[in-house]
Amino acid sequence: MDNRRKITEIVRRVAGKPVEFAPEESLFESGLLDSFTVTDLVTELESEFSIRIPDSDLNPRKFDSVARIETYLESHN
Amino acid sequence: MAFLRALGSYLPERVVTNAELGERLGADPAWILQVTGIEQRRFAAAEESVTDLAIAAAKDCLESSGLQAGEIGMLLVASGSADRRFPGPGATVGSGLGIGGVPAIDLPIASAGSLFGIALASHLAEAYGNVLVIGAEILSRVVPRDREHVDTAVLFADGAGACVVSASAGFAKIAGSLLASDGAEAGALHLPLDGPLSMDGRTIILHAARKLPRVIRELLERHNCPPEAAGAYLLHQANRNLITRVAQALRVPEERFFCNLERYGNTSSASLLIAAAEWRRRFTGELQAPVVLAAFGAGLHWGAVLLSPFES
Numbered sequence: 001m002d003n004r005r006k007i008t009e010i011v012r013r014v015a016g017k018p019v020e021f022a023p024e025e026s027l028f029e030s031g032l033l034d035s036f037t038v039t040d041l042v043t044e045l046e047s048e049f050s051i052r053i054p055d056s057d058l059n060p061r062k063f064d065s066v067a068r069i070e071t072y073l074e075s076h077n
Numbered sequence: 078m079a080f081l082r083a084l085g086s087y088l089p090e091r092v093v094t095n096a097e098l099g100e101r102l103g104a105d106p107a108w109i110l111q112v113t114g115i116e117q118r119r120f121a122a123a124e125e126s127v128t129d130l131a132i133a134a135a136k137d138c139l140e141s142s143g144l145q146a147g148e149i150g151m152l153l154v155a156s157g158s159a160d161r162r163f164p165g166p167g168a169t170v171g172s173g174l175g176i177g178g179v180p181a182i183d184l185p186i187a188s189a190g191s192l193f194g195i196a197l198a199s200h201l202a203e204a205y206g207n208v209l210v211i212g213a214e215i216l217s218r219v220v221p222r223d224r225e226h227v228d229t230a231v232l233f234a235d236g237a238g239a240c241v242v243s244a245s246a247g248f249a250k251i252a253g254s255l256l257a258s259d260g261a262e263a264g265a266l267h268l269p270l271d272g273p274l275s276m277d278g279r280t281i282i283l284h285a286a287r288k289l290p291r292v293i294r295e296l297l298e299r300h301n302c303p304p305e306a307a308g309a310y311l312l313h314q315a316n317r318n319l320i321t322r323v324a325q326a327l328r329v330p331e332e333r334f335f336c337n338l339e340r341y342g343n344t345s346s347a348s349l350l351i352a353a354a355e356w357r358r359r360f361t362g363e364l365q366a367p368v369v370l371a372a373f374g375a376g377l378h379w380g381a382v383l384l385s386p387f388e389s
Contacts, residue, residue: 028279035282036318042283056261058287060279 006048007069014040023067028060038063045069051076079199080247081384082207084354085138086238087130088341089121093217098231103224109231114317118234118342120217127156127237128166131213132173134237134350138209139174141357142241146174149241150206152181153198155190155346157268157375158214159183170211180205187214187266188313188374190346191238195370195382196254198242206244212346213237221273229276232316234342238350248357249364249384255296256380257288266375285319285373289381290326293371296381300367304329308366311356313373314338314348323371345374363387 004023012018015032027033033041038060042053045063051073062072094117095106110116121130131154139146154167165183184190191212198208216233223230242251265280289312297304304327312320317338324331335356344351349372364386373379 035279036286036322038279039283039286039322042287055259055284055287058280058283060283 003070003073004066007045007066010041010044010048011066014044021066023070024065026064028064045073049073078244079202079251080243080245081195081249081251082241082243082247083138083142083144084238084240084350084357085134085136085141086236086351086354087133087137088236088351089119089125089130091120091122092117093120093234101222102227102230104227104231112228112318113231114338115231115342116339119236121215121235125215126160127158127213127215128160128169128173130215130235130237131156131166131170131211131239134213134239134347135170135174135209135211138239138241138354144207144241146176148207149174149176149179149209151201151208152179153184153194153208153210154181155184155186155194155210155212156214157185157187157190157345158216158219159185162270166213186346186374186376186378188315188345188348189372189376189378189380191350192313192370192372192380192382193256193378195240195242195251196256196380199251199254199382202242202244208242209239210242210350211237211239212348212350214345214347216274216345219268219272219274228278229274232343233274234344236341236344236347236351238347238354240350240353249368250387252367252383252385253296253300254380254382255292255299256378257292258376258378260376262377263375265377282316282319284377285315285379286322286326288377288379289323289371289373292379293323293327293369293381296383297369300383300385302367302383306367307369308333308364309356309360309368310334311349311353311368311370313371314341314352315343315373
């Protein structure tokens, strides 16, 4: 499974909503994520991709869409 | 060595329900409860100042302690909503208590202010004797009151809490503390000189939900105390959902996390001491198990303090 699909699955899981959404769609503005589920998202990303997201990267804007998350993960690697 | 000797609090009389606040902000009262866990909060009267609230909490604490004001050797007063830019409320609180001349230090730290005060007092008590730590806020005057900022407007409230940290006596030993600060996200929660208070809730929650469990775990590890061994967790009362997250992260039953947020809202620096004072009124006598105090807030500042029974 490529990264985009993995990220999409994680978003659906933490949001508790098996819905379709575009890679560029804002996960906050669409109501998929809120202040608390973004915390779960970060934890799940760390687990799925075996990375440690440092406090300096804890900016919700980095995780506001599947595309942004994908970009972040690529830069992280 | 230092001890937590007594606690006290003061809450303004006026109760503001979600129904009243919701009508003012155009928000559904049920939504306010759902996203915050707050049912009602207190707002100070127009004639009350932050200093007034601090003095009232200090008097309640002194009465519990059995100490006279003249036996206090130092004041540490935390507030993020002080009545003026300077001087801070500390010296005026001292004069109001009749102990002008006693050194008073202001801590303009907001939410983690009283926790920092307790940690500092545990080191200062040996030199200054009984240290009176106070957190006092009137946030109802500095939060935005419009529909655009409803997420912030529904959270904050007014109140004051106090405690005495002593080098000689108390109901719990202050076993240790761990404090941290990082200004990289200072803009995420701040009160500009010309107000009103501004908060990026997503950033604050994301950092708090990660940093609070981490600092608590690290402090407990230093003292060889597993999270489940602590009998009570007294946290800054920021948001019920955040407290739930911290409990889950530590794998500790949420029932051990004392919570009075539903009645008083988020009173920033005052909330930890208000919660601790209420907890202490319910659980008198000597501690049977360690107790964790923890707070996170603007700055960013965060940390934890460990209270332990005398035998440990």
